[in-house]
């Protein structure tokens with residue numbers, strides 16, 4: 001018989017772990033698409049993450065310390081160290097929960113299963129899903145030019161692209177609802193195919209079979225841009241919740 005101390009309780013999966021973020025979701029909603037943080041600096045804060053590039057020039061995915069840029073034209077390339085980001089969330093990925101997911105489930109069910117694996121909805125979680133997919137539907141932000149429109153407007157013409165029968169990795173963060181405006185409440189995830197031929201901001205998926213690894217985050221380091229645009233942005237619009245829910249399907 002196992003002694004009580006050897007039984008893994010969900011609470012025992014928690015250990016202090018930092019999530020690093022640059023920029024705010026509320027800032028993107030207000031059309032502030034330029035930050036000062038370079039990819040090079042961002043990678044010192046984590047080897048795993050998601051975000052976007054200045055001007056909303058595509059979706060960012062960071063996997064195993066490599067940063068990729070997935071543009072709206074479908075191209076995927078390694079990001080250059082000097083490129084900058086207005087919004088990104090990263091962590092040094094050190095998973096404490098490793099499980100197989102049930103086969104043939106949709107995103108909605110996967111989200112429920114992931115919630116069951118985690119300790120509490122009151123922490124942040126970095127989530128990595130590796131496996132084969134029946135299909136993955138993604139969106140990719142379109143590079144914007146100045147004067148920048150607000151995000152709800154900037155993202156309204158994005159189309160959904162579906163990739164069938166593919167193998168790849170989802171990099172995501174589950175963010176508590178109380179972080180609304182700081183981040184994207186709920187699950188925000190990006191996908192990249194193993195061959196680096198396909199990817200984007202995840203809208204929906206159906207798994208064939210997959211393995212998930214989860215790294216709880218217990219502290220958040222937030223770095224804000226020191227730009228006049230950020231200084232002057234309206235980060236508390238009356239319809240913040242509404243804008244977020246519209247942009248959640250689109251957000252970078």
Ligand SMILES: [Zn+2]
Pocket residue numbers: 050051059188189190201202250251252
């Ligand atoms: Zn995204």
